[in-house]
Amino acid sequence: MKETVVLYPSPGIGHLVSMVELGKRLLLLLNDTSFSITILISHAPYNTGATNPYIRRVSSTHPSISFHHLPPVSIPPLHSLSSPHQEALAFRFLRFNNTHLRQALLSISQSSPIRALIFDFFCAVSLEAIPDLHFPTYFFFTSGVSVLAFFLHLPTVHRLTSASFKDLKDTPLHFPGLPPIPASEMPLPMLDRSDEAYDGFLYIAQSMTKVNGIIVNSFEELEPQAKEAISAGACVPDGPTPPIYCIGPLIASDGQGEGEGEGRRNGGGADECLWWLDSQPSQSVVFLSFGSMGLFSEAQLIEIAVGLEKSGVRFLWVVRSPPSSDKSRRFIAPPDPDLESLLPRGFMERTRERGKVVKSWAPQVAILKHESVGGFVSHCGWNSVLESVCGGVPMVAWPLYAEQRMNKVFMVEEMKVALPMDEDDNGFVSSAEVERRVRELMELEQGKVVRERTLAMQDAALAAFRDGGSSYATLTHLAQLWN
Structure with a gap:
């Protein structure tokens, strides 16, 4: 039996x-x-x-x-x-x-x-x-x-x-x-x-x-x-x-990761992301994704877009629709976003040579393992933290819900695998802060220190399961x- x-x-x-x-x-x-x-x-x-x-x-x-x-x-x-x-x-x-x-x-x-x-x-x-x-x-x-x-x-x-x-x-x-x-x-x-x-x-x-x-x-x-x-x-x-x-660390072995299934309706979106990354220089792209439940207001999405554009850094950004103002729909998944209406006018055209925006979902584990990805702006969900560590990708910690604010403290101060994203008293992050942290992670000494620590933890993660x-x-x- x-x-x-x-x-x-x-x-x-x-x-x-x-x-x-x-x-x-x-x-x-x-x-x-x-x-x-x-x-x-x-x-x-x-x-x-x-x-x-x-x-x-x-x-x-x-x-x-x-x-x-x-x-x-x-x-x-x-x-x-x-x-x-x-x-x-x-x-x-x-x-x-x-x-x-x-x-x-x-x-x-x-x-x-x-x-x-x-x-x-x-x-x-x-x-x-x-x-x-x-x-x-x-x-x-x-x-x-x-x-x-x-x-x-x-x-x-x-x-x-x-x-x-x-x-x-x-x-x-x-x-x-x-x-x-x-x-x-x-x-x-x-x-x-x-x-x-x-x-x-x-x-x-x-x-x-x-x-x-x-x-x-x-x-x-x-x-x-x-x-x-x-x-x-x-x-x-x-x-x-x-x-x-x-x-x-237990992470998705099929390359999907957090948000699995959400964007399957987008057809060839997964392959499209990876093909685009194939054309980018090594460790040049910052990946922004905030889990299956991570939603921003329209105003916050605009600030992220402005910060990314000003940073000059190559980026791959997963955008979800803002949460509904209808309280009866607060626990219901939002529809795919209308990027042209949500993001600043002309943003997609101005950044198309160095940036890619995808709707709702991307194959996170596969992206974090890609040679072109050098940083990750994350909501500090634990699956995402482990996926990033296993990929050897340093992070900017931007917590949104659940235990993520505590995770941010541990990631920055104890594990030392992330830089903090600072917000104002209302939980809002300015475009200047987005620009500053992305550039620090990808181009400056602060990012280099965190990257070296993350690579050391990647080696330890691989050794743990041998x-x-x-x-x-x-x-x-x-x-x-x-x-």
Whole structure:
């Protein structure tokens, strides 16, 4: 009877891609034809990126990975949601999904003994559905070790203060193993402790010690201080710390990366990007892309365009339509942009010799591995950070949502693989700042220093998965625990 490891990602293409790559890595490592991966797919009532094309491609190329689609669930209407953050909606949805999750696990176990259940950390509420199902359970943490250290210590911080992070403003907060982080840089949904989304994240943090271990998509050499602090028990001073397994970097192996599927409707856009890069000099192009959920206002898009034009730097820029002003559509993917109406008049013509603008999507992993790309302006999503490190491409950190503001602090101050993009008090970035940072990254000494550090981390990332490397050894040990 074929055994299986069940993976349960939270809705969202970035989380799904990481889970699939974990499944591929396990299959490659175990090399066991009596073993399979089952991935549970839930159908959320909000924009998660276009997952269906990706699922079809994985199904056709990896027969030992199967996808089990959970039935749709009904949740309260969006207008009843008190929080403006999609994370609050996700937490509600995942709780309503628990009945279907339990039924799926019981059904799967009748034909395939379950070696382990690995679920996305967003799915912490799933523990409530399986108290009597006796197989090993693990969190899969799709961000880095540094963010994990923050979450493990969050219940302690919550207990010791009654203030919201937003009220602490720029007060530096101290977490074991991390550089000081201004309170204003906490994830946006967590700034107000009365917000429903804050409650959801606190619940996750409190649940993290209740599993057999936490699997992290990172490697020890990238975040050694955070890893040491967690392993020493400093982040959970009043309780046990579960084992931490750094098994990354897991990045999309098919060259797609964050935003997969979103731009497939653009036909030959992927080939067009790579053909254009083929004609550019080595390390001369700065790539700008902001993930499957990264949206800018029209005014901000204009500032980016002006800054790029003034910089004189070659660029490849992925542009998405601005977010809708209709609140009822806040969790719905926007249509492809009308570039001529969004960008400054004549911009496309004036920059066509040294720049390329593409709509909605580009093959990010393949681009970051291309010889012509010398820099990346990124939203600091963790998948993008790992993809850039693995490509040896230094970054400008421009965070937009989720934990990205914290990632920026770690990338600039701890990992030293990025320069910061500075914004005003309203979160707006001027064209002068865009011009300055792009030129620093691509032409000046600041960029050279960050590039050398990124190349060193690229070597460490490659070494981590070689036989005897840190991630290879960790994943091997983890798999042995399930035999």
